[in-house]
Amino acid sequence: MHDNTTDALLVRRAAAGDPIAFRALYERHARGIYLLAYPLLDREGASDVVQDVFMTVWSKGHQFDEQRGSFRTWLTAIARHRILDLARRRARDARLLAARGVAEQIEELIDSTTDVADDATTSVQARHVVHALGTLPPLQRRALVLVYFGGYTHRELAELLDWPLGTVKKRVRLGLHKLAVELGHLSPESFAAAEEATNEL
């Protein structure tokens, strides 16, 4: 299977019963899902999530609609939902420890951006995301990272960090919207318009 074959084409083939396309998708994306699950679920849990998610790809791949976003986004959304479902059943302290661990490591990564940029083993996409995160104000970044990787709700995070609920919502919102602009998913004009509208509330 050629490396340039798009995910959308592969998932169409896999959904039509092509095992080679299925395997190609697995090779491309299994590691990313494993890494996402690993901090919160350990090795066995992460392996289970990889298995579950690819079962979903095989059985429900026909539901993927490339007009609504990339395959990677679709897959990661499925994986994160499953991971959080399992993680929320675990001890609160363990989840907090894992999420803070990821947050601290990201801060270290941002602080050493020069080293990362020089490191040939880091993917271009990873560097791009680290750089974009580095442009966010630290409290917005912390709120966003803890919500994403720890699976906290606004309310849980407010309690955890002793921030007012409205502050949590605003920091998460600004953090994600600014990140969307930095990564090119949202135009600066759209962001400004959205902020103007919400400031009028």
Added chain:
Amino acid sequence: MNCENVRELLAGYVLEALDPDERDAVARHLEDCADCSALAAALTATAHELPRVLDELAAPVLPASILERLTAPPATGRAGSWRPLRIRLAAAAVVALAVLAVLAGIRSQQAIADQHDLRARLAALVGEQSIVFDVVDSPHTTKVLLLPEREGSRAYGKVYTRSDLNDAVAFVNRLPQPRGANRYLLWIRTGRTTSRAGVLSLHSGFGYLVFHHKGQAHVADAFVTLQPPSSTPGAAVVLKLARD
């Protein structure tokens, strides 16, 4: 809830961070608002870029190739501190292989169906595929591993039963194609009774079988024989239950 209210909550919505009532209100609004839906799609794509940073963070503590480990054959009897992990990974491998096996089976069977009764065949296959997923992908599932009787063989298999269903699924892998009238037969013992579960369909070394099994019945033994179809097990056992 109007667009302005929704946009204030949209980041929390795509991150699954809202209270249930907020989430439901946003979801209802998105059903009818193309502009907010487009913004939600952009924010969703952004949020799911975040895991890319983990590639750098976690690489030192993770196996070099997850795929290799997941598709590795099961442990062959040597007890060790990492045996449970290997068995777990073997389960993942069997499921991954099962996917390929089912796919291969469906394609092959479709060719036959073309010559006979296409609609009836496909309906049966779709039903069978659904059972496979119901059985292997459930918290009520119990799995047992089958290992080769013959030393040097790399064949293995897995039997999945569900305590709340009367359907069960078995997979085998790396078995040679049977010759002549011989077939691979799966046998299950519950209590003192050993009965034939069925004949394993084999495609390029992979085989699977959906069979009837009383959900509550404990699988005391399971093994695969190579023999002509019969109601009693022959002596040529190729896979037997792994016992810790």
